[in-house]
Amino acid sequence: MAQVYEAPLRDMRFVLHELFEGEDFGDLPHFGEFTPDLTDAILDEAARLTRDVLLPLNASGDAEGCTIENGVVRTPAGFRDAYAQFRDGGWAALSSPPEWGGQGLPETVNKLVEEMICAANLSFSLYPGLTHGATTAILGHASEDLKRAYLPKMVSGEWGGTMCLTEAHCGTDLGLLRTRAEPRGDGSFAVTGSKIFISSGDHDLTENIIHLVLARLPDAPRGVKGISLFLVPKLLPNDDGTCGPRNGVAVAGIEHKMGLKASATCQLAFEESIGWLVGEPNKGLAAMFTMMNAERVSVGIQGLGVGEIAYQSAVAYARERLQSRALSGTARPDLPADPIIVHPDVRRMLMTMRAYTEGSRALGQWVSRALDAEAHGADPETRQRASDFVAMMTPVVKALFTDLASETANLGVQIYGGHGFIREHGVEQFVRDARITQLYEGTNGVQALDLVGRKLGAHMGRYLRPFFHAVSAQLADAAKTSARDLAAWRSSLEQSFGMLQLSTGTIAQKALKDAEEAGAAATDYLRLVGLVGMGHCFLKAARIARHRLGEGTDEADFYTAKLATAGFFFDRILPQATAAFLSIKSGKRSLMALPADAF
Template identity: 75%
Template sequence: MQVYEAPLRDMKFVLHELHEDDGFGNLEALEEFTPDLVDAVLEEAAKVAQEVLLPLNRSGDVEGCTLENGVVRTPQGFKEAYELFREGGWCALASDPEWGGQGLPESVNKMTEEMICSANLSFSLYPGLTHGGTTAIEVYASDELKQFYLPKLVSGTWSGTMCLTESHCGTDLGMLRTKAVPQDDGSYKLTGGKIFISAGEHDLTENIIHLVLARLPDAPKGVKGISLFLVPKYLPKDDGTPGPSNGVSVAAIEHKMGLKASATCQLNFEESTGWLVGKPNKGLEAMFTMMNTERVSVGVQGLGVGEAAYQSAVWYAKDRLQGRSLSGVKNPDGPADPIIVHPDVRRMLMTMRANNEGCRAISAWVSRALDAEKHATDPEVKQRAEDFVALMTPVVKALFTDLGFESANLAVQVYGGHGYIAESGVEQYARDARIAMIYEGTNGIQALDLVGRKLPAHMGRYLRAFFHPVSQFIEANKDDETFGKMIEALEKAFGALQLSTATIAQKGMKDPEEGAAAATDYLRLTGLVAMAYCFAKSAMIAQRRLGEGTDEAAFYKSKLATAQFFFDRILPQATAAFLAIKAGKASMMALEAEAF
């Protein structure tokens, strides 16, 4: 059974308590968004997620999208839900008020995104991609394009896509073939095909605005010859209403493992009119503005599915009677005890819970930095925020989606045979979660980005935004009588991360394959240390609140228990990652290709 109730108390904890000392708060531009106002927004978002989107999740998966005569239809109820969502202002939540947005902090937006993804991941892609597209347009497009397109996109009246992939090239965008020919009026005619385009065609909005990577006739080869273009599905009239078709057609919709209610399309552009976004041959720079925004959001998708899977598994574990507790009967009036009494079921549930709470804590930390990156007036704070976001973006994308899929799989395991049956609803979580580890750059690519680009950038400057607060926290608290062992475990994991960083830097200078071989383990190690830091802080805050006599003792006791489980059962993975990094590439690359 698909069960979901927004974890509002934990969201408020990570937003208002956990990171109040991170140096990214107290932004003058956001001072009107008080904790009370933020909490009210989150509570309303929870109602939309639980009452509007969750009931469509399973039915949307069963029905899927359909393609008829070149038109894609979303499942029953999606159009009405989207209209309610748009009219409620949720499309415009974190967008700039200049274009009709509400200007809320990104930290609030990310919590809202998590709720939407938990309730209905397929639905989340329609407004989510539009938000990413507006980011690229706002930064790189001409004033004329901004004035004409952003108000419609921000309001959700029109939606947006990101068109990168072609049938012969995915990550290697230097091979793309879509061409753009300049016209006398300053526009371009685009011709080519794109695949795997999420929300590429649907019936939710009156127009769809595609951001398309293509080549100019005189473009250099490779990635240095890629430009970005804005291409509407319908050419708008001067009054902003949709006009004639613009030569964008749907060749097919993909038949996928999951996300069946999200229209993933193969698109053809046939002499389609488009306008340059940014400078010629600098399209990747503009597109990565959108992709980096989307990568954090994809990480939140993993967290969202993981939370829904966890809650569904808890419901089942409390309801399913099977066997007797090893410590004595717990349900004497029934034929058996609920399976939540069994240690191995507890292992799975606690793993899911710790994964979700750890990722949510990091999500809040990174999204607060996103706010500071945009709104801070202190140059030092702004730079530190930019560095932290740059370093943590691949970690958020890969770690959260890895753990979200792990939680979805564990939910199926908790249900046993019933989990493998579609009627339970939890197998959908495993299918839906799987793509998040692939799109917007596979998790292996994220690890390469972390090791190959982020670590060496500016002589390792990005690392300081993460290493310094962790180091200072350890130094300030390692002699704490209550949490000394927890801090010691964090210090050891952090030490392993520092040694791994030095090892990769040293070996990578001599042999790039050494850094690449260590990349995935290094990303996981970085994520584990970040989670450990957040859990240690959470535990100390919880202990302090309990000592103050809080009326929310149950919540803070749960925080302490989850933190202890993380340190006992999950953080030891850091040692394995460290040993794998030290082992180097030798055994990984030993076999000749022909031997596989």
């Protein structure tokens, strides 16, 4: 059985049109032209593209990988044609501003399209994904001259983009980087140094690649306060915008990776490459974080995409694989054995995968609404509230979604049994591909430290308020329900939310005296925030489903399934919040007790 994926359009439309209707950040007049009919048509066409063009290249691209020929990286067979269709269809420009050739699509829709692309072919998604991230940084910090020279072709997808941070001796600690930039006397700089782990660092999909490179000026102070950001094209553009000579950027090698084999991850050498300053001198890290923060949300969506294709593939296999008889008695007497989907433990795994993906999609849509409101909210108060929410939830989306993706991919292999461990069925690729999402754009441990170290206490806890207020408001509103299942689920969420509130106070108090206490609690705290956030979304979904069923909807199967998935989440997934709370409460003692030389 090959990899199975069909965009979950009905659930996507549910989170887009129903789950947060009229709530949280309000309607945004800026996107008034994007009616439900229009956005649904976009999702339909994206589903066709990902199913018919990208999915067939996922396994073959993994098997073939990327190669180097005469100093140029070649992508696997079919990728150039697929990218041409992607570019010519306008998919590269979906959410970019119209003034630079984009279509101005809201992030609520764009992130759903991203999910489809990542599910169908995660390796492919990195090529346009990195370009979009680079355009975000250029939009936010570059001069008007640089914007005019580079943005139109990057937005259209004619030119690609990267971000070049990591060096062999430094990863997260960018204060150690050595790449240097020397003024050339004409406003440009000569950039020299080596970078590793550069996604889309070189390839044959676009005619040019625009690198955003962190480097040091000659008089730069030490550490992160002395880092500047430079725009360095692979090929220097001519005055008419066509590509000119090479610019001293060479591919030193392709990384040999566990997964994402069709995504070119390169070692790059810059030798007096001509570049231009983006933003202010020695303020490059702030400019680069504009890109990284956008990428971190997108990496979370990558995890969701891998989780969805792993789930769908596992469901298809579980329906066809015959093994033993159901514990309750023969389910299919017409067959020599029953499909494994009848077995409770297989159901446990499938429901876990389903709850993780549906919960991530709903929570991701909530954050996407905030991204739109942050940029286009009707008033300053709404924009600030949305910005606070995005700041808090960005590390949660990145870390939680990718942790769950890795778990989901592994559950998929487990359902396939021994057949999942071999390459024939393609599900072991999901495990390998998902693993990097927990590592790049800042490891998930770093995301947790960002949450507790930077976000928790910032502005007297202001970043937490939109999240806490939304959960509190729903709990108060849901208290009016008479439905027994909704009342029980509301009680479960209320208990978990109480644990989150207590944990927040505990960490804030301990961190004032001992930073290691906050660090010891960080990963469990992030998981706790994510579980409560998903619980909030599942309770909203269940209440909507119960209402729709009460109205006599003709989509009873969909809403009944919503209730079933919510029930599984509250029964089997949300109890993880108690474990996280108890771990946080235990403090750092046992974690730090063993001396380093005793390991």
